[in-house]
Amino acid sequence: MTYDDVVECLAHCGLDCSRCADYENGEIRQLGVKLLESLGNYKTLAKMKSDGNNVFDGYEQFDAVLKAFSQASCSGCRGDHVICPVTTCSAKNCQIEKKVNFCFECDEYPCDKQFSGRLRDRWLSINDRMKEIGAVAYYHEQVKQPRY
Template sequence: MAIREEILTSLAPCGLDCSRCHGFAGGEIKKLSEQLIEALGDFQSVADKLSSFMPVMQNYRQFREMLDFFTLAGCAGCRSGKAQFPLCAAKSCFKEKGVDFCFQCDEYPCGRNRYDAPLHERWRRINDRMKEVGVEVYYEEQKKRPRY
């Protein structure tokens, strides 16, 4: 896969990394959750036995419920047109504007997105950074940081 294609597959128009999102169908969190479930096997019976002297094991059912939830990730990403985050205008706006990322738009920064204050700040920081260093450099930088 060419670097541009890899970047556009991973990064949403807003700049967030879809490939590392908990809801992304082909994402790291889904894959790692599936692997952990497989590695744990029938750990519930072990957790039940250990819970009498390891109280944290009483939470194993909830932990497993979260892992199961992560394996259900079904979002195809913002560029697919089937994104699941309702507060984002970038998922369709980028097509209308003919850009890959928000910072490339002549109206950036705009008020179309209905992000809460922390996400709005993150969106600005991401797009300002891409504008400053370029998309490829930003992509390599962000791959080294946690998504959340």
């Protein structure tokens, strides 16, 4: 994977948009679509199975969550249709202004403009690690870990 590929996957702050459950081209969306297709009209069978196994009583809720995953529509933080719940992120505009791809590449890093509390700690940890080993190595390292 090249640096440019990594830039497409990682947000300006360093979070991996490509592995987010809301990402329109992500694996979670693709797996959700595939599972929905594979299950087909399983709702009928789940209803019958719920008589002997009440775990299937919640099938409709499971189906609704699965449909939500399969309809993910976020373009990622570098796109035009961002639905990231971190709505107070100023990293995107800052990086565009500073003409860098990641916060750690900025001469002013770390600054006080980005995040607070636990989000700030995570942001610093991610960017410090990218600064230490490089964005490509960081991508390969973090992609082996669960996203959530």
